[in-house]
Each structure stands twice: as structure tokens, then as C-alpha cells.
Amino acid sequence: MDPANQPSLPVVHLRGAVALLGRFPALAGVDLDIEARSIAVVRGANGAGKTTLLRTLAGLVPVSGVANVLGVDLVHHRRDVRNRVGFLSSQSGLYDDLTVIDNINFWTRAAGADPADAERAMELLELDGRLRDVRVGRLSTGQKRRTSLACVMARRPELWLLDEPHAGLDQDGRDLVDNLVKDAVAAGATVVMSSHELDRSLALATQVITLGGGTTLLGGDDVA
């Protein structure tokens, strides 16, 4: 086949993906494809495997079956994908006794990212004013969330993995997250996010994935 006519590989390609947490199959055979520059929303009840799916795509959880993310075979080389993804966990991932700027600088330097991107992220997330030198432990939940998101943004990841990104944010904060997601996709990234806020997330989504019991109940549904 002419290489120019070959279909591009999906950013995420899973077939029969199984991820064990201890002996528990948190993912028990997931099939899904996520194309580049998509906004894929993962929904499901508590315990359906949404967070495990995101952590698996980040290369944090051993997986069997077929699992390719950004061209990396997660089954055998999952560490290789880690510096190409940005993962917003449900936990802050921040050091409470360091300030906002200390945290962002540390995670930016750790990732080898450009400090200018960190400054830009802080500006967009309104962290460059009075909050800059506040210890993270003293921030509100929403302010911590924005700080965590700034750390993700500064990495300029190819794949954004967002676990409940709107949780803890006020209306303005949620609108901000939505705009950042759209900007990231416009810049070439792909976004996979889990959310219980169906109305808001479905308004963003180009694809909806429904998990249940660790498997895909409905996967790859394009949103009209």
C-alpha cells in the first residue's frame, strides 16, 4: 500500500486490555480506539475502571493484551510513554509544604520542560498573582486543582489524561478547563478525560467511552 494512503494509527489502541491491581482485574478486557486530536470522555459508575484506564494509558499500570499509546507498546515498554503524557490525577500530586511556584518549577524541571511554558500555564490558570508564593497546603481544593493542571500544561504533553478535571472547581474554573482542553487539541494534543459531569463533558467530547465492570460497554462512540 502507498504509505501516503495508509491510515494513521490511533493515538490509543486497546484490544482485550487487562490490568490487574493485585489480583483484581480493574480492567477486564477493554477494546477502544482513540484518534488523534480527539476529546474522549470516559464515563461509568464508581469502580467501573475509569481511573485505572487513565493510569494504564499513562504507563503506570502493567497491562496485558494489545495496548498501544502514541505508538508505544504498553505491554512491554510502558515506561517509554510516560514523558509524552500529562496525567491529572484525582489527587493533587503536589508537595503541601512547597509554594505554588516551587511545585510548578520542580515538576517543570523534572520533566525537562521549558520554564516559559510554566509561566504561561500559571498566567492562564491565574496562579501568577497572590497565589504564587502560597504554600500548596493552604490552598483551596480548586486552587490545588489549577496548580496540578498547570504542572500538566507546562509539559506540553501529546496526550492529556484528566481524571475528573472539573472536580472542586467553580464555574469560572470549569470554563477555564474546558478552554484549555480545546486549546490543547487545537495545538495537536489528544485528550482523554473521565467525568461525572455529563452535560459539560459531553459538550466537549468528540468521542464517548462507557466503562462497566472494567470492560467497554460502549466504546468509540462518536458524538454527533
Added chain:
Amino acid sequence: MMWRSARLIAGKDLRLEWRSRVGMNQVLPFAAVVLVMFAFALNPDSDLLQKATPGLFWVSVLFLALTTVGRTFSIESSEGISDSIRLSGLEPSGFFLGKVISIGVQLLILEVLLGIGVTVLYRASPAEWPLLLSTVGVATVGIAAAGTLYGMVAVSLRVRETILPLLLLPVLTPVLIGSTRAFEAAINETPADGWPWIGLMAVFSFVYVAAGIFGFGALMEDS
């Protein structure tokens, strides 16, 4: 890459300690209380206390090390930070060295302050400073390296607060023996008796530093 990661981790940890002052405000007073209690228990007017000074000093240092290592890994395993570390691109060997450096620096500062306390409380007369300082340096590296390795092992276990002393203290027995004997030689002004123990502790430190550099990545994945 390894040294860049080490500098980042050490800098971050020392900044954390500077901000929180847990070492100065909690850990050091604990060690001071231990020293005072030993003094009461062993009668400060007797020779026994002075003879036991090297051993008491290094037992106190081991208690300090347990607290310091436990605290640093408790921080790293909270708030999802362990996932962020694995995603960050930091070299595991650099993470290990950074932890050894930060734990080592904190222990050195605490040991100096503890040493002043021992000199005053126990009326110890330190001599043979080269032997004394070498003992402190080599023992601290060994304690920090072994502590970092076993601290990470304990993180992966659910009862890490109780398992860390059980794992680490037996492993540090050679350091306790060697450093105590070397200190005794320094106080008794018989340095020839002390230097072989420095050699033993140097081998111990080398083994644990090497084990950490090459094996820490696997431990991080299992945490």
C-alpha cells in the same frame, strides 16, 4: 541525567525541610530527650555513662535516621506524588542519589547538634578529629543509602510505619558497631584501632550506594 535528577530531588527535599523545620522542631528534640533519659538511667556521675557515650550517640543517630527516612518517604507516597515522580522523567538512580544526599545532609546537621549535646551532657572529650569526622562522614553515607533503599521497600508495604524499623535497624548493625568502635578509638586516642572500622563502613556504604543506583528503578515500579 542522573546527576540532574539527583540535584533536583535533593534541592526539593532540603527546601521542604527548610520550610517545615520538622527536623529541627521535632526530630532533634526527640533525640535530645533520648540522650537525657540515657543520662538519667546510667548515672551521670559514673564512668559507665562516659564509656557508653559512643554507643548511645550512634543509637540516637539511628533513631534520627528512622524518623528522617520515614518522614521523607511518607511525603513521597502522599497525594499521588509517587505517580507524578514516575511520570516525571526523573532517573530512578538520580532520585535515589538525591534522597541519599538530602537525608545525609539532614543527618549530618543533626549529628553535629547531637554531638554538642553529648559533649556537654556526657562530658565526653572528643579527640582524634580526623578519625571522628571520617566516621561521621562514612557512617552517614551508609545510613542514608540503606535508609533510602529500605524506605522505598517500606513504601510498597501497607504497614510501612512499623516495617521500616524492622527492616532497617538489623541492616544498620554493621554501621552501629563500626561507628561506635571508631568513636571509642577517637575518644581513647587510639586511632589505629579505629581506622579498620572506617574501612568496613566504607565497604558497606559502597555496596548500598551501588545497589541503589542499579536497583532503585525496580523498587520504584513496585511501590
